[in-house]
Amino acid sequence: xxxxxxxxxxxxxxxxxxxxxxxxxxxxxxxxxxxxxxxxxxxxxxxxxxxxxxxxxxxxxxxxxxxxxxxxxxxxxxxxxxxxxxxxxxxxxxxxxxxxxxxxxxxxxxxxxxxxxxxxxxxxxxxxxxxxxxxxxxxxxxxxxxxxxxxxxxxxxxxxxxxxxx
Numbered sequence: 001x002x003x004x005x006x007x008x009x010x011x012x013x014x015x016x017x018x019x020x021x022x023x024x025x026x027x028x029x030x031x032x033x034x035x036x037x038x039x040x041x042x043x044x045x046x047x048x049x050x051x052x053x054x055x056x057x058x059x060x061x062x063x064x065x066x067x068x069x070x071x072x073x074x075x076x077x078x079x080x081x082x083x084x085x086x087x088x089x090x091x092x093x094x095x096x097x098x099x100x101x102x103x104x105x106x107x108x109x110x111x112x113x114x115x116x117x118x119x120x121x122x123x124x125x126x127x128x129x130x131x132x133x134x135x136x137x138x139x140x141x142x143x144x145x146x147x148x149x150x151x152x153x154x155x156x157x158x159x160x161x162x163x164x165x166x
Contacts, residue, residue, distance in 0.1 A: 001029070001032050001033075001036070004025070004028055004029045004032055005029060007025050007028075008022070008025040008026055008028075008029050011025045017052075018052065018056050020056070020057070020063065023049055023052055023053060023056070023063070023067075024063075026045060026048070026049050026052075027046070027049055027066075027067060027070060029045060030042045030045035030046045030049060030070065030074070031070065033045065034046075034070075034073070034074050034077065039074050039077050039078045040078065042074045043071060043074040043075055043078060046067065046070045046071035046074050047071055049067050049070075049071075050064070050067045050068055050071050053067045059094070060094065060098050062098075062099070062105070065091055065094055065095055065098070065105070065109075066105075068087055068090065068091050069087075069088070069091055069108070069109065069112065071087060072084045072085075072087035072088045072091065072112065072116070073112065075087070076112075076115070076116055076119070081116050081119045081120045082120065084116045085113060085116035085117060085120060088109060088112045088113035088116050089113055091109045091112075091113075092106065092109040092110055092113050095109045101136070102136065102140050104140075104141075104147070107133055107136060107137060107140075107147070110129050110132065110133045111129075111130070111133050111150070111151065111154065113129060114126040114127075114129035114130045114133065114154065114158070115154070117129065118157075118158045118161065121165070123158050123159075123161050123162035123165060124162060126158045127155065127158045127159055127162060130151060130154045130155035130158055131155055133151045133154075133155075134148065134151040134152055134155050137151045
């Protein structure tokens with residue numbers, strides 16, 4: 001992680017704090033913090049980055065949408081499922097509008113929203129989203145693509161959870 005911190009410091013110094021490459025470096029550092037389980041630090045950095053992306057590139061830029069997704073994932077892993085679900089819902093709506101319903105990033109947003117809903121105990125809503133994602137991924141990516149297999153697994157998990165709560 002010291003290298004990521006150094007790259008970020010170097011880019012801030014040479015390119016400025018608003019340069020897209022600097023934002024990308026900050027995002028890389030936040031993702032590394034998240035992977036290390038330092039979720040609050042990651043969320044704080046992702047929030048700063050999202051604010052900057054929205055200001056610099058606008059709310060509809062693909063990098064802004066990725067930044068919002070990363071913040072939502074950090075919040076989700078901190079147990080802040082409603083906040084994560086709200087951000088994932090906004091991202092899904094925006095990605096469907098900007099990228100279209102079949103874009104892989106749109107499918108990822110739908111998957112992430114379903115995961116947040118599942119963790120909130122909203123199993124049927126999660127199952128409905130996972131079923132739609134599975135159908136779309138089979139059609140777009142094929143039945144054996146790793147993302148399709150992930151969707152099949154996620155649907156099975158949420159269906160099992162729903163059956164346990166009946």
